[in-house]
Amino acid sequence: MIDRQHLHILHAIAHTGTLTEAASELCLTQSALSHAIKKLEQQFAIKVWNKSGRRVQLTQSGELLLSFAKRVLPQFEHVETQLQQIAKGERGTLRIGMECHPCYQWLLTVIKPYIQQYPDIDVDVRQQFQFSALGALLEFDIDLIITPDPLHHEQIDYQPVFDYEHVLAVSAHAKLADRAFVEPMDLRDETLITYPVEQSRLDIFSRFLTPVGGSVKRHKIIETTEIMLHMVAANRGVAALPRWLVNQYAPVIPIKAVSLGEHGIQKSIYLGTRKHGDNPPFLQAFTSLAKAR
Amino acid sequence: MIDRQHLHILHAIAHTGTLTEAASELCLTQSALSHAIKKLEQQFAIKVWNKSGRRVQLTQSGELLLSFAKRVLPQFEHVETQLQQIAKGERGTLRIGMECHPCYQWLLTVIKPYIQQYPDIDVDVRQQFQFSALGALLEFDIDLIITPDPLHHEQIDYQPVFDYEHVLAVSAHAKLADRAFVEPMDLRDETLITYPVEQSRLDIFSRFLTPVGGSVKRHKIIETTEIMLHMVAANRGVAALPRWLVNQYAPVIPIKAVSLGEHGIQKSIYLGTRKHGDNPPFLQAFTSLAKAR
DNA sequence: TAATTCGATGAATTTAATTCATTGTTTAAT
């Protein structure tokens, strides 16, 4: 079997002309090279070089191997450089799984400075795991999940990175728009618009309506934030969303944020990572940057 | 150092999914793969895979190595195939050194059937060694010399492949044109045109003039056959050349062949090869074909 | 002609690769 070492030997021979010099270049003895190539020659029943005087002269097989060596050895070196960059955290792909729709807006504000600071790190945001990113994290398909609902798991480490209030988005012209906050009973005759998530993971149910036996008139599912907000603005329903998100759209879409209950629903965005495994350095860098923000 | 074996391991892992299966594919134990990659990991301070359940999941480093393996392993296999072809004599370059100008004409008639019979053998005819091909043969720069002058050498084996008569080419209108043969004395007042070779290697001197103390009026050096023949036709001199060569040009250039001496000078074209060394099988095939012709 | 340089080679040695035997997990089956 042709081995990388054989290629190194051929290469060294080619530009020194003698075994002895080539050997010292490779920090080996002349004997080692001679034996190594002899073995290759026996394996393939070829000659790699011929003695010509007291130098060596490559045969056709030797020239073939040499040209292969010149082509392929730099590729090995390149891959090794890349591995070293990965080891030093200078290169890699940060694979992020998103589990919440509105988190994306927040994520952008973190990614922007991150990619400037780490130009050789590819950032790969995957939204297809929207509702089951945990499994993907455990399967090493992603390295980080961003979620407002830190489902407890033995091997996952969560860290809060951003606090916000979960509020009710209502049309600026709705009768609830002037209220300082709403009570569960106020939603009895409203249409509630939510993302397509199981009800137990929607805070407006689990932390607002369900505890006091409240309910809504209708429950409508919408996937995209923008359409959801336009529906709200048109007074076709209300939606529970982060306050910062509602405020961000308020100047362009006539909507208003109203607290859910007297004290509001306090939430956080969490970053989830595997406790064990090979978390690369640039992942730590990302979480640090996210927390500092 | 990344080794070819590491790439084989990565490749096997990738399409089996488990160390155990990959190991049996490579005719090794699971332990061997584990140790081999562990060493690589330590060397580069990386992780190549992570355990995910009881399978194994490649990391980014692992994927990098895998894609490299997929790219480079086929190249190794290709080169090995080429080496085997060389070993079996199915592939190679027949490097021929020409030592005589007129031999080229003869060579063409041999090469034509040869390249049809051996389509994977490149034929490389080098004329730059015209007057010192022997050294090139001993230095392994060529594998075969074609020469009418088999300079004896311990390590060179000569075989005659083509007999011909060395004749004097004269203008069709010259007074010597009607002679059955010329004597050395007839050249006393002639201009002799030869190739630029040392005089001792010119048969007209060594086998015709010098033995009887003959000489010529002038000795002119010309490198190319065509010009030489035109000079002869214009009666500007005479030249010693193979009869078949003169006859070949006679229909288009007004020249005539006259024997040198009553019995003529009989010559042969020889093929010279190294007695020892790595003479490839297709070289033997060439000499056989040349002799059969 | 002698001294030097170089590659080849067999034997000895060192180094590296591989296996063996075992452990701890994970998954599937009972």
Add this chain to the structure above:
DNA sequence: ATTAAACAATGAATTAAATTCATCGAATTA
């Protein structure tokens, strides 16, 4: 819930391979 089977990791033992050492012979240089 328990057990059994499948799997990867690991340290120690073993085997295989690479490398060196010590010479030799051939080629070149002084």
